[in-house]
Amino acid sequence: MSALPETTALENQRPKMKHPPGLYLLFFTELWERFSYYGMRAILVLYLTTELVSGGLGIKPSVAMTVYGIFTGAVYFTPLVGGYLSDRFLGRRLAITIGGITMALGNFILFAINNQIGLYIGLILLIIGNGFFKPNISTLVGELYAPNDKRKDAAFTIFYMGINIGALFAPLVCGFLAEKYFATNINGIIHYGFKYGFLAAAIGMIIGQLIFNLFGNRYLGDIGKQPTGAPAKQNKETEAKAKTPLTKQEKQNVAVIFILTCFVIFFWAGFEQAGSSLTLYTDKFVDKSIGGWTMPTSWFQSLNPFFIIVLAPVVSLIWTKLSNSKRGDLPIPAKMGLGMILLGLGFAVLIPAVLQTGSDEQHIVEKANLLFIIFTYFLHTLGELCLSPVGLSMVSKLAPARLASVLMGVWLAGTGVAQLLAGQLAAFTQSLGYLEIFSLISGVTIGLGLILLLFTKKLVRMMN
Numbered sequence: 307m308s309a310l311p312e313t314t315a316l317e318n319q320r321p322k323m324k325h326p327p328g329l330y331l332l333f334f335t336e337l338w339e340r341f342s343y344y345g346m347r348a349i350l351v352l353y354l355t356t357e358l359v360s361g362g363l364g365i366k367p368s369v370a371m372t373v374y375g376i377f378t379g380a381v382y383f384t385p386l387v388g389g390y391l392s393d394r395f396l397g398r399r400l401a402i403t404i405g406g407i408t409m410a411l412g413n414f415i416l417f418a419i420n421n422q423i424g425l426y427i428g429l430i431l432l433i434i435g436n437g438f439f440k441p442n443i444s445t446l447v448g449e450l451y452a453p454n455d456k457r458k459d460a461a462f463t464i465f466y467m468g469i470n471i472g473a474l475f476a477p478l479v480c481g482f483l484a485e486k487y488f489a490t491n492i493n494g495i496i497h498y499g500f501k502y503g504f505l506a507a508a509i510g511m512i513i514g515q516l517i518f519n520l521f522g523n524r525y526l527g528d529i530g531k532q533p534t535g536a537p538a539k540q541n542k543e544t545e546a547k548a549k550t551p552l553t554k555q556e557k558q559n560v561a562v563i564f565i566l567t568c569f570v571i572f573f574w575a576g577f578e579q580a581g582s583s584l585t586l587y588t589d590k591f592v593d594k595s596i597g598g599w600t601m602p603t604s605w606f607q608s609l610n611p612f613f614i615i616v617l618a619p620v621v622s623l624i625w626t627k628l629s630n631s632k633r634g635d636l637p638i639p640a641k642m643g644l645g646m647i648l649l650g651l652g653f654a655v656l657i658p659a660v661l662q663t664g665s666d667e668q669h670i671v672e673k674a675n676l677l678f679i680i681f682t683y684f685l686h687t688l689g690e691l692c693l694s695p696v697g698l699s700m701v702s703k704l705a706p707a708r709l710a711s712v713l714m715g716v717w718l719a720g721t722g723v724a725q726l727l728a729g730q731l732a733a734f735t736q737s738l739g740y741l742e743i744f745s746l747i748s749g750v751t752i753g754l755g756l757i758l759l760l761f762t763k764k765l766v767r768m769m770n
Contacts, residue, residue: 328450328525329461331518333468336443338514339406340472344611345480345507346413346432348604350374351585352484353500354425361498363422368733371582375729377429378578382722384437386715391438398442398449398530399522405439406515408432413508417501428504446530466618472510473611480506481604503604552706558768559704563713565765566642566700567720572754573646573693574724575731576653576747577686580610582732584679587656587740591663593673606679613687621691638700638769639762645693646755652685653748657741665739704769 354370356362365373392401412431415424447465451458480503488499552560588594589603629635636644659674697717705713735743 325457325461325464326450326525328527328529329447329464331521331525332443332447332450333465335402335514335518336465337468337472338510338517339409339439339443340469341476341479342409342413342507342511342514343432343436343476344473344607345476345510346416346504347378347581348477348481348585348607349484349500349503350377351582352498352589352603353503355586356498356500360496361420361500363420363425365422366736367586368736371732371736372729373429374582375578375726375732377433378581379722379725379729380433381436381440382718382725384433385441385718386437388437388439389441392442392533394533396438397533398446399526400531401438401442402446402530403515403519405435405437405442406511406518408435409439410508410511410515411435413504413511416504417508420501442530446526449529450526467615470611470614474608474615476507476510477604477607480504481602481607485602485604555770556706558770559706560709560713562765562768563701563704563716566639566697567717569642569646569754569758570693570697570717571720571724571727572751573642573649573689574721575727576649576751577690578725578728579732579747580607580683580686582729583735583740583743584682586732586735587660588679590667591659591670591674591740592676592679594676596676601676606683609680609683610687610690613684614691617687617691621688637762637766638696639758639765641696642693643755643758643762645689645691646751646758648685648689648692650748650750650752650755652682652689653744653751655682655685656744657748660739660741660744665735665741 351370351374353362354365354373355367356364358364388401388405392398396404408431412428412435414428415431416428418424419427444462444465447461448458451461483506484498484500484503488502490497490499585603585607588606594601594603625635656678659678662672663670663674701714701717731743731747
């Protein structure tokens with residue numbers, strides 16, 4: 307038995323086991339789409355809250371946080387509709403193209419129309435486009451491989467790296483253009499070039515679509531061209547199977563998915579403060595100067611994907627080591643509980659910083675050291691790596707086959723609810739203060755993480 311992995315490893319090195327070139331086409335398509343999304347997101351709250359005279363929209367921070375939360379929440383709900391339309395009518399390839407063009411247009415509207423009308427038109431187009439793009443690009447990766455192909459897990463790992471490479475460079479480019487390169491000083495008033503950051507995001511999306519459509523037929527063939535979920539005639543055996551009640555074990559598995567989804571809502575509600583309250587706190591209260599040079603606020607959005615690229619192999623190695631040990635790997639609920647605790651500790655790190663700076667930007671005694679923010683993102687990323695990948699794996703393993711898509715939709719919809727909650731929490735930082743909100747998030751997520759650890763054995767028994 308011990309020789310089998312070595313044999314498999316040798317086989318994987320042979321040319322016939324190399325990944326199909328279509329994987330790398332999808333890798334670069336997703337990379338540029340994530341560049342577009344995260345580049346826009348990195349400067350969105352700054353654009354909303356910066357005064358009109360300085361190139362922003364001058365929206366109250368509390369309102370801006372709510373708008374941000376609604377936008378980031380909606381992008382997790384529209385894929386349910388986009389996925390249905392692509393399955394039934396469009397096909398995945400056409401849906402990805404429609405989504406990409408719509409998102410590029412949304413960013414271009416943000417560039418061209420610098421007022422609230424342009425803002426809402428642009429965000430609506432981005433939400434709609436994401437609904438067509440998001441559920442289909444990952445599915446195409448899976449369709450490149452046979453169901454039992456051993457390369458599939460490695461393929462998704464490569465694809466995931468494309469996501470994070472795009473997310474890493476997006477804030478650096480779009481933020482630099484908005485906050486530095488196109489920023490001008492007129493009579494002592496800095497006018498930022500946010501619109502050029504949105505233009506860069508639009509160009510990134512266009513590059514991705516050009517790559518996808520120019521090389522799609524060559525490297526993807528007919529994969530994804532035809533709708534795959536059109537209603538089919540069912541025979542009596544299939545109909546009877548569909549009507550068969552869930553078994554006791556299946557019901558318990560569904561219950562576990564719903565229970566863990568409820569916990570995860572609170573994780574993402576805290577995690578997604580990165581683009582809203584953490585961005586504003588960093589902008590106003592953190593000393594971003596390094597040797598006389600001031601780092602753009604949006605650049606801090608690159609810390610999470612940077613830490614993912616660095617830490618993901620380490621965390622993966624830890625899980626592998628544990629799985630090969632006598633005690634075995636940590637159960638999924640335990641990993642998720644650990645992730646919630648790490649998120650809470652990340653916010654706990656900020657408490658002494660807020661005690662130093664206060665929450666009133668008009669009366670800051672001393673700005674906080676940027677290491678506070680860096681260490682917070684470090685802990686948040688560790689928490690994400692403990693929770694997010696194992697959560698998706700958990701749903702795919704536990705969901706009864708006939709409910710797999712529905713329950714994955716429930717899992718993603720939970721993230722959408724979290725985004726809406728995150729926007730409301732961020733808005734309260736303006737009335738209650740950063741100390742109160744950061745302390746609340748820290749206490750709640752650590753407490754829920756400990757509860758999840760406490761009930762791990764019970765949940766594992768339910769999962770069988």
